[in-house]
Amino acid sequence: MTDENLTDENLTNAGRGRAHELVPAPVTVLEREVTGAGGGFVLGPATVLDAGPGTEGAARWLRATVGAATGLDLAPGTLGTPSRPGTPGTPGAGAEEGDGGTVRLRIDPDAVGDLGPEGYRLTVDADGVSVRGGSAAGVFWGLQTLRQLLGPDAHRRAPLDRTRRWTVPGTDIADGPRFAWRGLMLDVARHFMPKDDVLRQLDLMAAHKLNVLHLHLTDDQGWRIEIKRHPRLTETGSWRARSKWGHRASPLWNETPHGGFYTQDDLREIVAYAAARHISVVPEIDVPGHSQAAIAAYPELGNTDVIDTTTLSVWDTWGVSPNVLAPTDNVLRFYEGVFEELLDLFPADVSPFVHIGGDECPKDQWKASATAQGRIKELGVGDEDGLQSWFVRHFDRWLADRGRRLIGWDEILEGGLAPGAAVSSWRGYAGGITAAETGHDVVMCPEQQVYLDHRQAPGEDEPMPIGYVRTLADVYRFEPVPPGLAPEAAAHILGTQANVWTEVMENRARVDYQTYPRLAAFAEVAWSRLPAPEARDHADFERRMGAHYRRLDALGVDYRPPAGPHPWQRRPGVQGRPIEGAPPNV
Numbered sequence: 001m002t003d004e005n006l007t008d009e010n011l012t013n014a015g016r017g018r019a020h021e022l023v024p025a026p027v028t029v030l031e032r033e034v035t036g037a038g039g040g041f042v043l044g045p046a047t048v049l050d051a052g053p054g055t056e057g058a059a060r061w062l063r064a065t066v067g068a069a070t071g072l073d074l075a076p077g078t079l080g081t082p083s084r085p086g087t088p089g090t091p092g093a094g095a096e097e098g099d100g101g102t103v104r105l106r107i108d109p110d111a112v113g114d115l116g117p118e119g120y121r122l123t124v125d126a127d128g129v130s131v132r133g134g135s136a137a138g139v140f141w142g143l144q145t146l147r148q149l150l151g152p153d154a155h156r157r158a159p160l161d162r163t164r165r166w167t168v169p170g171t172d173i174a175d176g177p178r179f180a181w182r183g184l185m186l187d188v189a190r191h192f193m194p195k196d197d198v199l200r201q202l203d204l205m206a207a208h209k210l211n212v213l214h215l216h217l218t219d220d221q222g223w224r225i226e227i228k229r230h231p232r233l234t235e236t237g238s239w240r241a242r243s244k245w246g247h248r249a250s251p252l253w254n255e256t257p258h259g260g261f262y263t264q265d266d267l268r269e270i271v272a273y274a275a276a277r278h279i280s281v282v283p284e285i286d287v288p289g290h291s292q293a294a295i296a297a298y299p300e301l302g303n304t305d306v307i308d309t310t311t312l313s314v315w316d317t318w319g320v321s322p323n324v325l326a327p328t329d330n331v332l333r334f335y336e337g338v339f340e341e342l343l344d345l346f347p348a349d350v351s352p353f354v355h356i357g358g359d360e361c362p363k364d365q366w367k368a369s370a371t372a373q374g375r376i377k378e379l380g381v382g383d384e385d386g387l388q389s390w391f392v393r394h395f396d397r398w399l400a401d402r403g404r405r406l407i408g409w410d411e412i413l414e415g416g417l418a419p420g421a422a423v424s425s426w427r428g429y430a431g432g433i434t435a436a437e438t439g440h441d442v443v444m445c446p447e448q449q450v451y452l453d454h455r456q457a458p459g460e461d462e463p464m465p466i467g468y469v470r471t472l473a474d475v476y477r478f479e480p481v482p483p484g485l486a487p488e489a490a491a492h493i494l495g496t497q498a499n500v501w502t503e504v505m506e507n508r509a510r511v512d513y514q515t516y517p518r519l520a521a522f523a524e525v526a527w528s529r530l531p532a533p534e535a536r537d538h539a540d541f542e543r544r545m546g547a548h549y550r551r552l553d554a555l556g557v558d559y560r561p562p563a564g565p566h567p568w569q570r571r572p573g574v575q576g577r578p579i580e581g582a583p584p585n586v
Contacts, residue, residue, distance in 0.1 A: 018149050019171040021547035024209055024524035026145065026175035027115065034126045034170035041124050043070060043150075043166040046100045048077025055105035057276055058139045062103070066147055070166050071159035074103065101128035103146075105139050108132040112176060118211075118278075119176025122146060124168045134176070137278040141209050145173060152550035155207070179480065181443050181495025182526035183212035183282075184519065186511075189219035189293075190318070191502040192238075192260035193511070199273050200508075204516075204555065206277040208523035213274055214282040214355060214424075214497060217262075220292035220315040220323075224261045225283070225345075229337050230298065234261040237297035240314040246464050246504060248318040250575035254506070259314075267345045275350045282407065283346050286357030287335060288325040288391045295323055301331055303365040303372065318503040320360045327366065327375045327387050332394060339398070348403050353422065356399075358392050359409035381415075389415020396421050407443070410435070422494065426451075428586035429482045436485065436492040444480040445497040448583030450522060452514050453501045455578060461564055463513070463571035464504035468583040472562075476521040476541055477533040498522045504576065509558040513569055516559035520548055 019029050034040050051059035059076075067074050079102060111132040112119035120133040120142030129146060133139035147154050149168050184205055186193060193201075202213060217224045223237035239259030245252035262270070267283075274281050293314045295302040302309035303326045315321050325331050339354070346354070363384035366372035372387065381390050389412075396406045396418040407422040410431025417423075422441040425432030432442040447454075447467075454467030480496035498519060505511045521541065530536050545562075552559050560569070 017169050018151060018547070019169050019173070021544050022145060022148050023520050023541075023544050023548045024527040025530075025541075025544070026173050027529055028172075028174040030172045032123070032125055032170035032172050034124075040167045040169040040171075041101055041126060041128055043072055043074075043103075043168065044100060045072060047072060047074060047128070048079070048102050049074040050078045050102050050104045051076070052104070052106040054107045054136050055133075055139050057136060058105055058143055061140065061276065062143055062146075066143075066150065066154055068158060069154045069156045070150070070164075071162050072166070077102070101126075103129045104131070105143075106130070106132045107135060107139060109134045112138060112174070115174065115176030118180075119174075120145075122171070122173040122175070124149070124171050126170075129168060137211075138176070140206075140278050141175070141177075142173075144207055144209055145175065147207075148547075148551065152547065152554045155551050155554035177209065177527045178529050179493075179495030179526050181212050181497065182210045182523065183214055183443065183445075183495065183497030184210055184515075185214035185216060185445070185497055185499040187216040187219070187500060187502040188224050189216055189222045189286075189502075191243075191506050192222060192224060192258065193502075193508065194260065195262060195266045195270065197508045197511075198270055201511075202270070202274050202277055202279055204519075204557065205279060207551070207555070208520060209527050210519075210523055211278055212280050212282060212495075212497065214284060214499075215270075216284045216286070216355075216501075218284070218286050218293065219290045220321040221318075222259060222261075222314060223293040223297065225267065225285075225342065226261055226263045227338050227341050228264070229341065230334070232297040233294060233338075235297070237293040237314060240293075240316045242316050243506070244317040244503075246571075246574040247466065247577040248503075249577065252574060253316075264341070264345055271346055271350055280353075281346060281351050282353045282355050283342055283351065284355035284357055285335070285338060285342065286359075287395070288327070288331075288388060289320065289359065289361030290357055291325050292321040292323045295325070298334070301325055301334060303369045305371050306365045306368045320362060322362045322364055324361055324365055325391075326369070327372050327391060335395070336398060339395070343402060343404065353405050353407045354399055355407050355424070356392065356395050356412075357408060358388070358412040359426070360411070361388050363388075385414055393418060413440075424497070426499070428584070430586055432493070433482055433485060433489070436489040439492065441492050441494050443494050443497050445499050446586075447499070448586070449478045450475065450496070450498045451501065452498050452518055453504065455576070456514075456518065456560055457564065458578075460572075461570055462576075463510070463565065463569060464574050465576035465578040466504060467577070468579050468581075470518070470583075472518055472521050472542075472545075473538050475518045476525065476538055477536055478522070478525050479533050480525065496522075496526050509569075512558035513560050513565070516552060516557050517545060517549070517562075520545065520552075 111121045112134040117135040118137045120138040122142045123130045131142035223233045238261040243254045245254045296312045299309035366384045392412045410425045423435040428446045435442045454470045455462045455465040
């Protein structure tokens with residue numbers, strides 16, 4: 001897309017108004033001079049919403065959010081009274097009263113050019129607002145920008161002052177994402193997040209133009225998805241008697257039983273709510289490791305010739321349990337049944353990927369199991385690593401036969417992958433580089449850079465400090481595409497994802513604290529066309545964050561303040577596991 005049509009005499013790069021406080025930063029922001037109306041367009045009681053074909057969902061969202069925050073109806077229509085200076089009560093009047101004009105929504109790929117289907121063009125003049133997107137998603141992302149242009153109070157749920165003038169500054173914005181996959185992983189297995197909190201996170205993701213929610217639904221510490229043919233997975237597997245308080249080395253326990261799960265209708269609601277916000281949901285069922293909760297519910301899933309699996313309970317501490325699935329046909333059939341129900345809940349058009357985990361599978365029980373050793377010989381897979389690869393490849397084929405794509409943590413590379421499988425590169429860049437260079441699609445989420453459970457600052461004030469220090473500036477300088485990667489391999493980088501593991505996040509407020517404001521920096525990395533890390537203007541990002549903190553306040557986010565945690569956000573005396581020094585670049 002060229003900027004030729006952005007350079008007329010009515011446009012200027014000057015000014016530091018709301019158009020220059022956007023997060024994530026657009027590709028192009030140019031101010032448009034507007035006569036009267038405070039230099040922009042005033043939304044008022046007579047402003048109408050003209051939603052073209054395919055934009056009806058975006059219009060519903062705008063009325064439900066911005067309409068609620070402003071108290072304006074934004075009634076359907078094609079021509080509102082233009083918001084220009086004039087004689088009150090006549091066409092062209094009412095700029096000072098803010099009583100006219102039109103917000104127009106259109107799907108118009110030609111208008112956004114090479115900014116792609118998620119790209120948009122937003123223009124504000126005295127007549128109103130025009131949002132043209134390469135697709136319905138592009139229009140929706142343009143409306144996120146419009147909301148920011150209206151100011152922080154547009155992010156509230158009700159108007160603070162019904163007499164307020166809502167002015168959108170005159171501007172012309174051309175924008176579109178760098179990456180197609182802009183993800184957030186929520187671990188709802190270690191600490192359960194109620195449905196309404198997941199819906200809230202989807203709203204926060206949309207506000208940051210993130211478009212993939214990866215739900216980690218099962219682990220040693222809990223099973224969170226209703227499976228009707230296997231009811232004990234939630235009757236037994238979704239609850240644990242107590243929880244470790246702090247890092248697993250901590251001597252402290254929270255003795256309150258913890259658990260919960262999503263009914264199938266809950267998950268259908270989550271998927272539909274996400275789809276209305278142009279967010280895909282990637283469900284994760286972790287196999288063959290991280291499975292003690294499932295084995296506690298159905299002991300026959302475990303290695304019964306090694307341990308008495310009937311004595312197992314849902315794990316109450318953190319780390320990696322040694323209790324893994326047995327490599328038997330009965331286990332495969334059991335999990336095929338799980339995945340059959342899961343595919344019905346997560347339709348292919350909104351959830352083309354299914355995550356199967358595949359990470360951190362201890363092999364001690366397989367080494368001691370006569371059944372597992374016999375299976376290794378029968379299959380001719382060589383050793384226990386080959387057995388894990390066989391397990392993963394089985395579900396790779398099974399999902400592919402049903403029109404889905406498998407994605408897993410980078411351990412699934414060990415032993416080889418089917419052509420359509422994708423990799424979440426979490427142990428560093430190396431797994432992602434290997435996968436991309438062998439033709440597999442990759443989501444970059446290295447723990448050293450974008451694991452948001454890692455602490456945000458040094459010192460004792462950080463609650464339950466885990467891992468390396470990853471500041472707001474560190475996340476802002478994260479680069480998903482490793483330098484030196486050949487263009488044909490780099491084309492396999494689907495995008496990037498920030499991961500939120502919740503061992504030390506017992507509730508929504510703790511998740512908020514660890515996630516924000518760093519997710520805002522991550523969102524800019526994923527969306528914006530930033531220069532190389534060393535050339536990024538972090539000072540300008542911090543300036544824009546001044547406005548963004550006010551948006552987060554309006555949204556009710558319990559983020560970490562720039563000066564450090566509030567007293568009630570600290571957890572004095574609760575042991576973490578801080579790692580000193582800079583993280584390795586691996």
